Amino acid sequence: MSRANPYTYQSFVADYYDYLPPVAGRQDLDFYLEVGRTQGEPILELGCGTGRVLLHMAQAGLRAVGLDLSEPMLARCRAKLENQPAAVRDRVRLVHGDMTDFQLRETFRLINIPFRPFQHLLAVEQQLGCLRCARRHLAPGGRLVVDFFQTDARRMHDPAFMQESSPHPEVALPDGTRVRLAERVAAFHRAEQCNDVELVYYVTHPDGRAERLVFAFTLRYFFRYEVEHLLARCGFRVVELFGNFDRSALRDDSPEMIFVAEKEGS
Ligand SMILES: C[S@@+](CC[C@H](N)C(=O)[O-])C[C@H]1O[C@@H](n2cnc3c(N)ncnc32)[C@H](O)[C@@H]1O
Known part of the structure; x- marks a missing residue:
């Protein structure tokens, strides 16, 4: 796959992101928080953007690291963080980095990739790079959660x-x-x-x-078994697969594909 990925979230995208209906109306926060509470801290979010999910975790008392490639998105996240109480600020660390190749020198109980950052990874090598890095950063018993839209x-x-x-x-x-x-x-x-x-x-x-x-x-866009194969190639086993954030099973008309995976053999 040779298509270049010219993709970058510019300033205006970051400025308006949190207010747009597809973002503000997204019903995924309770789901991610519940997984976070079950798995425990620390949590890593890949493609954390403006901190929509990340700050929700920190406000609920969970320590979280957010990594993103876009400086404007991280700047928005930092600005939102500055308005939080000190205890919340202290629980968050932001990293400017590429989710296809990162080294954080810390392991995590949960790694989240919410609202489709993985779908910005066009090349299979990028996808494998991301999953392999995620695997290296998972603590024993840790889990990876990654969501996609189900392709229409x-x-x-x-x-x-x-x-x-x-x-x-x-x-x-x-x-x-x-x-x-x-x-x-x-x-x-x-x-x-x-x-x-x-x-x-x-x-x-x-x-x-x-x-x-x-x-x-x-x-x-991805298909269910393609994701399962990608995860397996990178040493993951799918433990749960949902079709929406209400934890319903994946069906023909499900809007989402939400994979919960753990390290093979763990
Ligand atoms: C739709 S936003 C999701 C943001 C956040 N997770 C949320 O749920 O609101 C996608 C994010 O993925 C980030 N992203 C895309 N490719 C990335 C990469 N290779 N490494 C790190 N972040 C990336 C973008 O900069 C953007 O902030």
């Missing part, structure tokens, strides 16, 4: 998805900025199991100035 076959080819659509309502930020998110598939690459995607931000600033900003990136 129509999104692999249907030209209807190339039309810009805006299923989400406009949202208002605390400073009065208003943002409406739209999305489209710019290109299908079925042979490489990825789509070029555009997230389009229609922004109205408090002074009335309007902007159209585009976050363009390539997103890899």
